[in-house]
Amino acid sequence: MADEHFATCNWSPSDGYDAHTPYGTVPMFGEGGHRAVELMLLSAAACLNFFLVEYAQARELDVAHLGVECVGEVVPGPTRVAEIETRVRVVGNLEDKEVEKMVAMCERACKVMNTLKQSPESRVKISLARAEAAPGA
Numbered sequence: 001m002a003d004e005h006f007a008t009c010n011w012s013p014s015d016g017y018d019a020h021t022p023y024g025t026v027p028m029f030g031e032g033g034h035r036a037v038e039l040m041l042l043s044a045a046a047c048l049n050f051f052l053v054e055y056a057q058a059r060e061l062d063v064a065h066l067g068v069e070c071v072g073e074v075v076p077g078p079t080r081v082a083e084i085e086t087r088v089r090v091v092g093n094l095e096d097k098e099v100e101k102m103v104a105m106c107e108r109a110c111k112v113m114n115t116l117k118q119s120p121e122s123r124v125k126i127s128l129a130r131a132e133a134a135p136g137a
Helices: 037-057 094-111 110-119
Strands: 008-012 015-022 024-026 062-077 078-092
Touching: 008 110, 024 037, 024 062, 037 062, 037 078
Parallel strands: none
Antiparallel strands: 008 015, 015 024, 062 078
């Protein structure tokens, strides 16, 4: 069986947005909440950053900082992120070739990057539950 991951987002007039992953609640929209596109970009940046850290630590590389920034260009028709530029910042005493090798290997290991590059099959399943009428209505 394939490795499955999930996230949920619900909304109701009384509670507003309620978003969760298996690791906890994620504030969404409104004041102080995240936006969906930024979370998608953060997922890519975090995934690649995780593998970069693992790579550097496993090889005991002289690295003081590893940063990943993903910048998405939004276009209309249909509205979507049409292009993502990933910027990797490495601070340390490494040769250019070692950094290039590290980034290439980590990019191949990153599920999120691979998913964005390979357009996954996507389908929407609908479940409709009728609200009960209020008493006396």
